[in-house]
Amino acid sequence: MSLEDHLKLWNHSAIRVLDIRRSRIGPEEKRASFRMPASGFLLIHQGCADIYIDERRHSVRGAYACHAGKGSLLDIVQVREAVQYDLIFYKAAPAPPHRKELAAILKKNSPFQSSYGFVPGYPLALYAKSEQMLGLWQAPSALDRFHVRALFHQLVYEMLRQVHEQGGTDVCRPDLVARAVRYLKDHYAEPFGLQELATVLEAGPRQLQRQFKKRHRVGPMEYLIGIRMEQAQAMLTGTKATLREIAEATGYSDSYYFSRAFKKHYGISPLQCRRSCRISASGLSRNPIGEAAKLPYSEVDSANHYQYSSGGEWQVIKRTKSMLAVSLILSLALILGACSGGNGGARSNTNEGASPTSTASSTAAPGPAQAEQAGYPVTIKHLKDDIVLEQKPERIAVLDTKFVDQLIALQEQPAGSVTAAGSSEDFPEYLADQLADVKVLGTRDEPNLEAIVAMDPDLIIITGFQEKIYDSVSKIAPTIVLDFDEDWKDTLVTFGKIVGKEQAAADVLKAYQEKVSSLKEKLQAKMNGESIALLRPRDGGIRVHTPDHRTGAILYGDLGLIAPKAVTEVDDTAYQIALEALPGVGADHYFLLTDDMFKEEAEEYQKTETWQSLEPVKHNRIYNVDTTLWIAYYGPIAINMIVDQVGETLLGGH
Known part of the structure; x- marks a missing residue:
C-alpha cells in the first residue's frame, strides 16, 4: 500500500488507544507467544531475537519497529540477547460518511490489519514517544489519557515518516490461511467449528473455507482432523494415556467418537495402533493433511463435525x-x-446380511422391482x-x-x-x-x-x-x-x-453443457465486451453477487459474461453496498433479483434519483428476475431456465 493510501485512511479514522505494555524477555525464556487482541505497534528498543508475525520472520538486532493486525499471532523466539519492547494496542474505525474510494482501499488492504516491520533510522524518536505515552497511560487523570491519544498520532506520523524516508517497507496483507493453520495447530485440543474459527480470524466462513481449500485442497476442519489424528497417534505410541485422556487432549468429548474418527482416518483402531506402534502403510500420510484425494472427510461447516449420532441400526x-x-x-x-x-x-427390508432375493437375481432375469x-x-x-x-x-x-x-x-x-x-x-x-x-x-x-x-x-x-x-x-x-x-x-x-439414476444425471449434465456452449458463443458475439452485474435489494442495502456466487458462476463462468472490475475485486460470494454506492459498480447491464419479501424495498430504490441516474436504467438495461428461481432452487431445471432467460433477454432485444 502506498503512503498516500495509508494517510487517507489514518486521516479519516477515529482512533482509540486501548492499552500500552512494556515487557522484557531474556535468553533463559524459550519464547513469548500470543495472539494480538487488537491492532498494534511493537517497538523493540534493544535485544537480539527472531520475531514471527503470522509465521513471517523478522530478524531483530537492536532497535526494530513492527505493526500487526488484530488476530495476528506474534512470536518472539530464539532470544539471543534480552529483548525489551513496548506494545501499543489501538482500535481504528473509518469515520462516517465513508467515501467510496476509502471503502475500496480499506477492503483491499487495510493499514490497520497489515503486518510490516523495519529497522528505524531514528530509533530514539520512537522510544521517546513510547516512553512518554507509557508514563501518561499509567496516570489516573482523564486529561493524561487524552494526551496519550494525541501522542499516538505523533507516533504514527514518526513511523510513517521513517518508512517513507527509507523508501518504503515490505508491507504484507494478513495471510488468512496461514493464520488459520497456526490457530488450528495451537488449539486442536479445543472443540470449535468453522464458524467459531472464522469469528476468531475476523473472516467470513465461506471466504475462509474457499481460500483454505484453494491452498491446501481441503477445508480447515479436515485439516484440523488431520492434526488431531497425528497428535493422537503420537500419544498412543509414545505415552500410556487412556483412550479417554487422549480423546479429551485432541478435542473429542467422547472416547467412542474419537475411536471411530481414528479408525476412519487411519484404517485401524486406536488399540491396534498402540499394539503395533505404527500406522499401516495403507493409511493416510502422517502429515496432518496428507494427500487430499485420500482424505475420508469432506469440509464441514459445523461446530461438532467430528461427532456422529449413535443412532443404532437403520432398516435401509x-x-x-x-x-x-x-x-x-x-x-x-x-x-x-x-x-x-x-x-x-x-x-426391500434387508439389513446387513445378504438378501436371498439379490442372490436369486443372479440366476434369473430381474423383474421391475x-x-x-x-x-x-x-x-x-x-x-x-x-x-x-x-x-x-x-x-x-x-x-x-x-x-x-x-x-x-x-x-x-x-x-x-x-x-x-x-x-x-x-x-x-x-x-x-x-x-x-x-x-x-x-x-x-x-x-x-x-x-x-x-x-x-x-x-x-x-x-x-x-x-x-x-x-x-x-x-x-x-x-x-x-x-x-x-x-x-x-x-x-x-x-x-x-x-x-446415475445415467439420467449424466444425460442432464451433457444436455446442459451442450446448451451453454452454444449460447456462450452467441453471447460473446452479441455483447461485445459489455459487462453484467447481479443485484439483490435487501436488508436496507443492495447485495452484489460476484463470480464466486453459485448463480454468478453460471453467468460469468458457464456463459462467459463479463463482470465489472469492482465486482471481480471482491474476494467473497457477495458484498453489500448502500444505494448511493450503486453507480460505482459500473455495469452496462443489471439483472435485478426481486421477491415478495423485499419487493417494496426494491420498488422504493427504483424511484430514487440515484437509481434513475444509472446509464443502464436510461437505456432500458435493467432486467427483473425472480429471486426464488435464480437463487433458492439451485438445481438443473431452475438453472436451465436461468440460462434460457439470459439468452432471451440479451439476445432477443431485451
Missing part, C-alpha cells in the same frame, strides 16, 4: 465398516448403477459420515429447496420439503404441478421437526447450513449432509446415486 441404511469396504462397495455400485433402470419396485434395486447397495459420501444405501429410499425429506429441483430433474419426487422463505407460495410455479402431494416441512431457515416426524421419512437430506439440527433429524431417520456451496452438477451426481 448402514454405516461403513471400513475404508476398504467402502471402496469395494462403491466400485460395485458404479458398475451396477450403469445398468440400473425402471421406476417401479417394492421397498428387482431392476430398480440393481444398483444397490451404494455408498454415499457426505459431510458427517459415509453411509450405505441398501436399497432405493422411498420417502425422502429434503431440507433445502434446491434438492427438490434436483429430484424432479431425475423424475423423482420428495415426500416432504422445506420452502423458500422469500416467497408467498409453497413452491415455485415451474415445479408446483409436480409437487401437489409433497408435505411442507417449514422453511430452510426454520424446518418443522414435528412435520418431519409426521411424514415418517426413510431418508433425510440437509446441508451444512442446517448442521445445528443434525442431531435432532438424524434420530428421526438416516441423514445425509451435503455441502451448501457445492456445485449443482456434483450434487446432481450424488442424487443420481441416491435414487439409482
